Amino acid sequence: MLMAAKTVAENFKANIVELATVRTDWTADYATSLITRVDSAVETYLGIDSKKELRNATSQLTAIMHPAMRNLSFFKTQIDDDFSDDSTNKSEILRTLGFARHLRNVQKGNQESLSQLLYAFKLNMTTELRTIITAKGLSPTLIDTIIGYADVFSQANVSQESLKATTREITQEALDAFNSIYDEIIGICKKASSYYQYEPLKKEQFTFAKVLTRMGSTRKVVEGTPSNTL
Numbered sequence: 001m002l003m004a005a006k007t008v009a010e011n012f013k014a015n016i017v018e019l020a021t022v023r024t025d026w027t028a029d030y031a032t033s034l035i036t037r038v039d040s041a042v043e044t045y046l047g048i049d050s051k052k053e054l055r056n057a058t059s060q061l062t063a064i065m066h067p068a069m070r071n072l073s074f075f076k077t078q079i080d081d082d083f084s085d086d087s088t089n090k091s092e093i094l095r096t097l098g099f100a101r102h103l104r105n106v107q108k109g110n111q112e113s114l115s116q117l118l119y120a121f122k123l124n125m126t127t128e129l130r131t132i133i134t135a136k137g138l139s140p141t142l143i144d145t146i147i148g149y150a151d152v153f154s155q156a157n158v159s160q161e162s163l164k165a166t167t168r169e170i171t172q173e174a175l176d177a178f179n180s181i182y183d184e185i186i187g188i189c190k191k192a193s194s195y196y197q198y199e200p201l202k203k204e205q206f207t208f209a210k211v212l213t214r215m216g217s218t219r220k221v222v223e224g225t226p227s228n229t230l
Helices: 002-014 028-046 052-082 087-096 099-107 111-124 127-134 140-195 200-205 208-214
Strands: none
Touching: 002 028, 002 140, 002 208, 028 140, 052 087, 052 099, 052 111, 052 140, 087 099, 087 127, 099 111, 111 140, 127 140, 140 208, 200 208
């Protein structure tokens, strides 16, 4: 769509001496600025991979999420086995560390639940509770590893959510810019094609659908553009 708009803008500039006589706002400066705005939109938005940082953030989050879930699951398995003859104490440990409340949703892949479970684990792993657990043979290193995930995972989760919002903003900004250019170009096409209605070759230069077709594309890339374009 932008390439077709650029073509129309170039045609407009090439004919501006004649077209300037029929509208006071159609000037050489306006024609030049229109081309500049189209070029700027192409460079600014089509050259941006707005989702690249989001993909990287998601990848980093996944790299933390999977081992955190694995270690939490392994921790629970050991607690279930080590305290199999003391169900009351086992239940209390798992409740205190957040497993009873958050584990089911964590197993479904819920990121917020995982963050909450990690923080509950970190905040409630007292020296006394650690001693009780490790006395059964569970490794203190595993406990420290799980605690270490809490802040790192939370920050990665916040970064991902922030980038999701930013990506949506960039996408909407681009669509707004493209649609603004499209509307302006279509307005020029309607007037100029009418002016050149008895000059077929000239008229084609301002018939947007034909310009688009000559470029090998009949599909518009901007949401919300009219289907009955000139």
